[in-house]
Amino acid sequence: MKTPDIRIIPGLISVFITLLIWFIVPVPDGVSANAWHLLALFVGTVVAIIGKAMPIGALAILAITLVALTGVTSDTPAGAIKDALSGFSNSLIWLIGIAIVISRGLAKTGLGNRIGYYFISLFGKKTIGIGYALAISELVIAPVTPSNTARGGGIIHPIMKSIATSFGSSPEEGTSRKIGHYLALVNYHINPITSAMFITATAPNPLIVKLISDATGANISITWGTWALAALLPGLVCIALVPLVVYAIYPPEIKSTPDAKTYAKSRLAEMGPMSYGEKVMVAVFALLLILWAGIPAMLFGADYAVNTTAVAFLGLSVLLVTGVLSWDDVLKEKSAWDTVVWFSALVMMATFLNKLGLVQWFSTVVESNIEHFGFDWAISVVILVAIYFYVHYFFASTTAHITAMFAAFYAAGLALGAPPLYLGLLLAGASSLMMSLTHYATGTSPIIFGSGYVSMEDWWIMGFIMSIVNLTVWGIVGGLWWKVLGYW
Numbered sequence: 001m002k003t004p005d006i007r008i009i010p011g012l013i014s015v016f017i018t019l020l021i022w023f024i025v026p027v028p029d030g031v032s033a034n035a036w037h038l039l040a041l042f043v044g045t046v047v048a049i050i051g052k053a054m055p056i057g058a059l060a061i062l063a064i065t066l067v068a069l070t071g072v073t074s075d076t077p078a079g080a081i082k083d084a085l086s087g088f089s090n091s092l093i094w095l096i097g098i099a100i101v102i103s104r105g106l107a108k109t110g111l112g113n114r115i116g117y118y119f120i121s122l123f124g125k126k127t128i129g130i131g132y133a134l135a136i137s138e139l140v141i142a143p144v145t146p147s148n149t150a151r152g153g154g155i156i157h158p159i160m161k162s163i164a165t166s167f168g169s170s171p172e173e174g175t176s177r178k179i180g181h182y183l184a185l186v187n188y189h190i191n192p193i194t195s196a197m198f199i200t201a202t203a204p205n206p207l208i209v210k211l212i213s214d215a216t217g218a219n220i221s222i223t224w225g226t227w228a229l230a231a232l233l234p235g236l237v238c239i240a241l242v243p244l245v246v247y248a249i250y251p252p253e254i255k256s257t258p259d260a261k262t263y264a265k266s267r268l269a270e271m272g273p274m275s276y277g278e279k280v281m282v283a284v285f286a287l288l289l290i291l292w293a294g295i296p297a298m299l300f301g302a303d304y305a306v307n308t309t310a311v312a313f314l315g316l317s318v319l320l321v322t323g324v325l326s327w328d329d330v331l332k333e334k335s336a337w338d339t340v341v342w343f344s345a346l347v348m349m350a351t352f353l354n355k356l357g358l359v360q361w362f363s364t365v366v367e368s369n370i371e372h373f374g375f376d377w378a379i380s381v382v383i384l385v386a387i388y389f390y391v392h393y394f395f396a397s398t399t400a401h402i403t404a405m406f407a408a409f410y411a412a413g414l415a416l417g418a419p420p421l422y423l424g425l426l427l428a429g430a431s432s433l434m435m436s437l438t439h440y441a442t443g444t445s446p447i448i449f450g451s452g453y454v455s456m457e458d459w460w461i462m463g464f465i466m467s468i469v470n471l472t473v474w475g476i477v478g479g480l481w482w483k484v485l486g487y488w
Contacts, residue, residue, distance in 0.1 A: 010051025018044030035356035060345035087344030092206030109277035124260035131243035142194035149443030152191035171452030182252035184453035196432035234478035363411030377417035419488035
């Protein structure tokens with residue numbers, strides 16, 4: 001008999017914490033009983049996700065069930081189940097789910113590998129050039145790969161490993177420092193940056209858009225184009241710095257790699273001319289970027305604007321009609337359906353925590369503690385973002401972290417006087433950039449760390465250094481860029 005995919009101890013801890021908050025911890029003044037009980041369910045769910053008590057999709061089903069049965073959001077059973085399932089009506093959730101399915105085409109057609117080897121054939125003469133080739137490859141495919149794990153760990157990392165192996169650099173032989181150590185660190189530290197650059201580059205980003213909209217009464221509605229334009233300059237600066245900073249801290253033993261270009265060209269030759277599927281993927285990729293960026297509306301007026309999620313469905317429809325993806329491919333993309341389920345549950349709980357006033361109450365607590373020091377909004381934002389960012393040392397999931405903390409910290413920053421869009425974009429960037437910290441920070445990290453090229457000590461040192469670099473760039477370069485764009 002197959003052992004159930006359940007971890008007993010984390011499960012019991014999450015149940016204990018839920019019951020403790022629900023029955024033992026007194027409801028604070030200004031908070032309704034329903035809001036406090038939903039918080040108990042929410043915290044228990046987040047703890048279970050952190051402890052990986054069950055697969056996140058299964059935990060989401062349990063959360064939906066408990067919200068429906070306990071009636072914490074509605075006085076009627078019919079209203080409770082309607083509320084519990086309300087997350088599935090959120091279009092941004094379907095945007096990510098459909099985009100994940102579309103990204104399957106990158107792997108199926110081989111286009112992702114072709115892009116990687118192409119840039120290595122151009123820039124691979126030096127080791128640092130290979131680093132930039134990996135970075136550019138990540139950047140090119142990021143807009144249509146909402147799974148940062150699939151992008152950094154499933155597409156770019158195998159290319160990185162094959163390059164390192166071709167130069168005789170492997171953990172098994174004790175030769176990681178030849179080139180593999182350097183490339184693995186570059187491979188990883190580009191991943192959080194590309195994740196921060198597009199709404200569709202990592203799954204939790206649409207949740208951030210939703211939380212910002214809710215907190216501002218829909219006055220701040222960040223579009224795909226707004227996010228991409230805002231992240232363009234700080235993202236490119238960070239990408240430009242990563243290979244240089246890693247090179248300065250952990251220089252590779254092999255610095256000249258003329259054979260890498262030859263190797264990449266040989267792999268491209270083996271792949272042959274672009275296949276029919278690859279050509280269709282390129283066309284769909286271009287179509288998605290044009291429509292997501294809102295170019296038709298810019299050229300011809302608002303009547304030609306297309307909903308972002310509708311664009312994703314259009315892209316998938318083209319791939320299905322052309323036969324690049326089959327319906328079986330769609331059904332087999334388990335990560336997409338898993339994301340739709342868990343994302344819906346978390347969005348639903350976060351939405352009702354806000355509606356029931358719990359987020360506002362907690363943000364007031366955070367605000368009053370920071371306000372006590374008498375700092376202006378700029379210094380207060382630095383403190384808020386730093387706390388939000390470095391607490392990720394205690395999280396193994398960006399989704400859990402964002403769900404648990406983003407709304408409250410954003411609301412606190414608004415109350416302290418921070419410009420709404422500036423604060424939202426800064427916290428949004430931090431929500432991806434915090435992946436750099438540890439070897440368990442996101443799904444990509446255990447894949448690359450597990451390949452053995454980088455020790456834990458080196459990983460954490462490099463992670464902390466890059467966290468300072470990235471936050472500084474996003475705060476200063478990003479802040480000035482957003483000022484120029486008129487965002488604050």
